[in-house]
Structures are given as C-alpha cells and as structure tokens.
Amino acid sequence: MEKLTKAQMQYLLSWIGEKKEKRSFYHLAIKNNVSKSTVQRTLNVLVNRGFLNQQYDLTPEGEGYVNWYLPRHRSLVGWLLLHDIDQKLAESTAHTWLAVTEDPVVDMLLKNCLICSICKVLSAEKTSEEGPDMDLSQYLPEGIYHVDVEFVKDGANTPEPSMADGAFEKPARLIIAKGNSVIELKRLRVVQFSYRKNNLISGMLKTMEYVVEGKKKKAEVEGDYVRIKASHIQWSCSRNELELKGELRIYATCTAGIIHMPKSPAIMKISFSHDPKVQIGSIMPFS
Numbered sequence: 001m002e003k004l005t006k007a008q009m010q011y012l013l014s015w016i017g018e019k020k021e022k023r024s025f026y027h028l029a030i031k032n033n034v035s036k037s038t039v040q041r042t043l044n045v046l047v048n049r050g051f052l053n054q055q056y057d058l059t060p061e062g063e064g065y066v067n068w069y070l071p072r073h074r075s076l077v078g079w080l081l082l083h084d085i086d087q088k089l090a091e092s093t094a095h096t097w098l099a100v101t102e103d104p105v106v107d108m109l110l111k112n113c114l115i116c117s118i119c120k121v122l123s124a125e126k127t128s129e130e131g132p133d134m135d136l137s138q139y140l141p142e143g144i145y146h147v148d149v150e151f152v153k154d155g156a157n158t159p160e161p162s163m164a165d166g167a168f169e170k171p172a173r174l175i176i177a178k179g180n181s182v183i184e185l186k187r188l189r190v191v192q193f194s195y196r197k198n199n200l201i202s203g204m205l206k207t208m209e210y211v212v213e214g215k216k217k218k219a220e221v222e223g224d225y226v227r228i229k230a231s232h233i234q235w236s237c238s239r240n241e242l243e244l245k246g247e248l249r250i251y252a253t254c255t256a257g258i259i260h261m262p263k264s265p266a267i268m269k270i271s272f273s274h275d276p277k278v279q280i281g282s283i284m285p286f287s
Contacts, residue, residue: 004051006092006099009069011042012051016058016066023056071141072098072110079113082120114140115244115272119237136174136230137181145174147272149185154249154265162266164252166190167205174230174272181230183246183270187221209251209263219250233270246270 004012014028025043029036046052051062058066073094080090098106118139149172151164169186191202205226208219212232220227233246247270251263 006095079117140176146171147174150269151266164266182227185226187224203254205254207253244272
C-alpha cells in the first residue's frame, strides 16, 4: 500500500484522537492552522483510499496502518528527544521520515534508534549496562527481531567455536512480549565423522542449563526450539551505542547416535545491531 503523506497522517491522527462526538472539520482546521476545506478535502481522500469509511471512522485497513505507524513514530520521536531535539520538531521530523523514506531504510534507522535509545536511557539513569534482569520490552516494541548468535568455548584465551555453535539455525530470534521476552533458537541435527568409530554419527542438543544470580535455570526445550528468557541474558551496549550485546554461560547436553553426551560448557554471545543484513522480522506488522 502507498504511504500516506505527512499532512494526511497528521490530520488522520488528529481526527481519530478526538472523541467521536467532538470531531469536526472546523476544529481540526483550527488545530492544524489550515482552512476547513483543506481538512475536508484531505479526509475525503482518506475515505477514497479506504482508510476511513463514509462516516469518517477508521476502517480495518486504516486501523492496521495506524497500528503499523504509531510504534515507529514513537520510537523515532523518543530517539530524537534523547538528542535534545524540541518535542514539536521531533514529532514533525518523525512524520517526514516515515512519509518519504523507503521501508528497508526506515527499519534500519528504527533499529539503530532503538538500540541507541536503550543505551542512552541506561546511561542517563546511571544504571549498570549489564544486568541479568533487564526487561527489553520496556524499550523495544513487541515483535520478532533477528539477532546474530554464536557459541564459543568457555575459558578459551582466544574465542573458538564450541560444539554447540553448529547445533542451531542462524540467525536466532529475539521475541519481545510484555513480561515474557525470549531468545528462541531452532535446533539442528549435526552430522560429523567419528575417527574413533570410523563412521558418521549424528547428534542433537538435548538439554540446556545456565546459572542466574547463583540459581540454576533450565532453558525451555519444545520440539525443534530452545527458549531462554531475555531477562536472564547479561546485556551490554557497545561504546558507539550502535550494538546491543548479550552473553550467557550455558551447559548443554546432546545425543550422539544412541549415546548421551555429558554437559559441555560454552558462552552464548548475542549481537543485535543496526547492520541492515540483520533484518527486523516484524514490529507490529502491517499487511
């Protein structure tokens, strides 16, 4: 669907922001410092495009567009405010960006803004940038994000991939939901040659445990998926505030043929950056 212009979106939000019984072309014109005929003409265009019905109420299509638009606009405004931009200018600028910028660029910019906002808020609150109980849903809109993940050997002087690194599909998914945000990993069956047995053996991760504040926790293993609460990850920000990093020491067991392999320690490293190759899966998607 073709995007609304900046003026069309501003009029639409002003219109639906009023109680139905108080809506009028005259009041909307005064609020936006334009003529009544301009307001009526613009709203009629929205009717013709299917965003409003003949009674000037939101259609399902219009509601979907607003639900797609608002979280993006709020995130961009919040990021601009953190850089000491005036409120009205921030709101106007965010409207302009969303009206004229292509979606892939908006998504990259949005992710950059979100990460930068998290880091600046943490810094402003003088909160430790690392903490096992950080609730990302306070900062990120609900939705599904793709994140880079790797597993390295625990205690190695130089990072080396652990056996767990090949046991999952990449990228992983960061699922943000109020009160229940998780890192979701899809298990893979790994096939390797065994020099001891002189044949191929296949294995799959069976269990995963980790320790949070001295307490042992178990990752949820359901079907092909492993889920870890995002609040159990130790999150930190890069110095340039363009990358959100997570780390967790895990202990995994796996099967190799009919053999149950013992627990193996590894460090899970997560990277959530503005890199356009790491795409946002969905942020309140509009279709």
